[in-house]
Amino acid sequence: MAELQRSDADQLAYDEAFDRDGNVRPLYAAIVERFSNFDAAELRRREGIIEEEFRRQGITFTVYGDSQGTERTWPMDLFPRLIAATEWQEIERGLAQRVTALNRFLADIYTGEGAAMADGVVPAWLVHSSDGFERNAFGVSVPHDAHCVIAGIDLVRDAEGQYRVLEDNLRNPSGISYVIENRAAMTRAFPRVWEDHTVEPVGQYGRMLRTALESVAPTGAGDKPLIVILTPGIYNSAYFEHAFLAREMGVELVEGPDLVVDEHVVYLRTIEGLVPVDVIYRRIDDTFLDPVSFRPDSTLGVPGLLGAMRAGTVTVCNAVGNGVADDKAIHPYVTDLIRYYLGEEPILPNVETHVMWEPDQREAAFERLDELVIKPVGESGGYGIVIGRNATDEELANARAEIEADPRNWVVQEVVELSTLASMCDDVLEPRHLDLRPFVITGERTQVFPGGLTRVAMRKGSLIVNSSQGGGSKDTWVLAPQGETPAGT
Amino acid sequence: MILARHADSLLWAGRYLERADTIARCVSVETNAVMHRQATEARLASRRLVQALGLQDEFVAAQVGTGPYAVMDFLVSDDSHPGSVVSAVQAVRENLRIVRDRIPVELWEEANSLHILMQSAKSVGAAAREQTGGEVSRMSVITARRGCRSLSGVMTESMSRDEGYAFMEAGRLLERSILTVELLKSGLGTGSDVFDGNRLLAFTHSLQAARRELGHSPQWHAVAKFLLQHSQMPRSVLWCLGRVELRLQDLAAAAGAVATARRRAGALRAHLEYGELDELLGQPEAELAYLGSALAELAADVHTSTVARSSLAEVHAQFVRPGDGRGRPQ
Incomplete structure (x- = not known):
């Protein structure tokens, strides 16, 4: 029988499967029992099935910095993460509320009157000094104000089990393909685990996204808009996902040179000639999108694309300039933005964040940097983060000097003891820290995709869950209301 | 409607699929003959095959050894030139990878699986392959031939007869x-x-x-x-x-x-x-x-x-x- 370890009693983190006394939480009772019946060899065998399937199907990501262009299979942990129906309903409402407010904020900045800045909710200088603020997007409206069609909101659970928002990803959040492939892999490797639960399906993403993308097509596009996904190409780390989404939606997967712009209309180069494009779901960053407007050395983009976008003949999703709203420096203001635009109390709280350009907050943070998490606002993928309690005195001194030199570029967050869940490590299931990235789709309305990508730090004690830094993932089950295990059983 | 770039990838996927299949078949035929021939004679015939496949320059550049199975190894497992079975399979896979969103999933998976199998034989190393008396390359040939038949079957049975199919079939033929x-x-x-x-x-x-x-x-x-x-x-x-x-x-x-x-x-x-x-x-x-x-x-x-x-x-x-x-x- 495989040993299923709960968190140490003195650990601060919230263990999702076991309570403080070491008893299995009701939500996890059936799955823990089922896993307890497998010995380590059996779990390894099933892990092998998943690994082999991922390799055969080419479900991989490319490792950057590797001259061989190595494709690594996506690491998936066997033990699933469960979310109860009632719990999910709360998360769902919270996410829809948050993304709605963020889209309102983006519309306010780029096509509105800048009301939130004028009313002092967010300092105008902070918005305009953001690397993500894009002058080229000024005056470019998006149907339904869906600046962010696809959002990935990173959630963590604190020591009390409360979900909190760690980061918003409003530019090019990736990972949805792994959510769907994880479910398929779980089904192949553990065909009987579904007997105990009714789980919300995940196969409908392609349809959901396509409907949203169709709804943001320009008015001249007719009822069958031509949608394409713009990828940097096969060497991009997320190429698998780009191809997956094109297949799931039934749209063309294009690279920059496949598109050409003439008189502010974007065309697709086909063997039959040039065909006008209505919606571009781009998976390349703003700065590579159009060498005329941004980086002239970009070979990934399409010359003249921004002109077409400004002329309103094509919709680019997510919209250009979204980076301003997911700037880590803006994050602390999002709860106020929810109150401001929607007149509602935020359902999901933020991870407590201190802004370094406020002298009081900065000085208070300097007093206890070794207890905090220091983040550069412009990085992603877990890069550049200093976790105070693991840092040397020298690293802390360096961080302090960098903050003093450019306070706008840094935020400091309270440590959240990310929740843990049993994960396969060697031959035992040990608790490992995890987060959750649900995906929120906005077209005519805002919808939350059930579950999301659970990322898990496979190194003991590590809080860094990014796949580029050795993190894995878990299949994430949102239980359907009728399938919920009654409390107390 | 098909992207010009996708049409080109499918054309080349078809060409390389046929090439991998043909080289593997020729090598298979030759290998049977090698076993019944004097070494010098066998080597001469193998050189002739190299010539027929248009790989003389690559053959000279690769400095192929003198062992009885060296030529076969050059044609099957040597990825230093584009004319080997392993290189052709890789080219099939890379071209299909570019269009993997529009071809049947099974076609991509078969190509990917074949590529993985061929790469594992390649990783054994030329000297070790020679020591096995050509066994590794012979197994690779069998794998490649089965894989190509399988790809061909999926292509025929699952691909829509659209422009993409037309280019891929034209490439093969x-x-x-x-x-x-x-x-x-x-x-x-x-x-x-x-x-x-x-x-x-x-x-x-x-x-x-x-x-x-x-x-x-x-x-x-x-x-x-x-x-x-x-x-x-x-x-x-x-x-x-x-x-x-x-x-x-x-x-x-x-x-x-x-x-x-x-x-x-x-x-x-x-x-x-x-x-x-x-x-x-x-x-x-x-x-x-x-x-x-x-x-x-x-x-x-x-x-x-x-x-x-x-x-x-x-x-x-x-x-x-x-x-x-x-x-x-x-």
């Missing part, structure tokens, strides 16, 4: 025709390394079918007629060209740029179908040289037809919207 003509050349002459009729038929997967018509010891001339002009044999150049012409005809309806290639395919098909082949084969070298270059030009034409016309002057005249055929309202 053109490559097959080109290789058939090159292999036929290696049966001309009088040296001890010249392939006999049965060997040529085995290389082109036609031995069984030809035996019923030509008997057990067919002469080169009869084999050449069979492989060039047979109307029902999917390995014959005439049969291949007939299919290529049909595919190009489908494409030309929508893509005007294919018209040139279609005309050339038709002319070449007519040359084989209605030409006096007996007379033409009176000067076999000249006729094969003509066919070789005509097929190469045809392949180049098909490739060119996938290159998108980017002249913006054409935009206003001919852009189309799938479904309603109308342009964007101004």
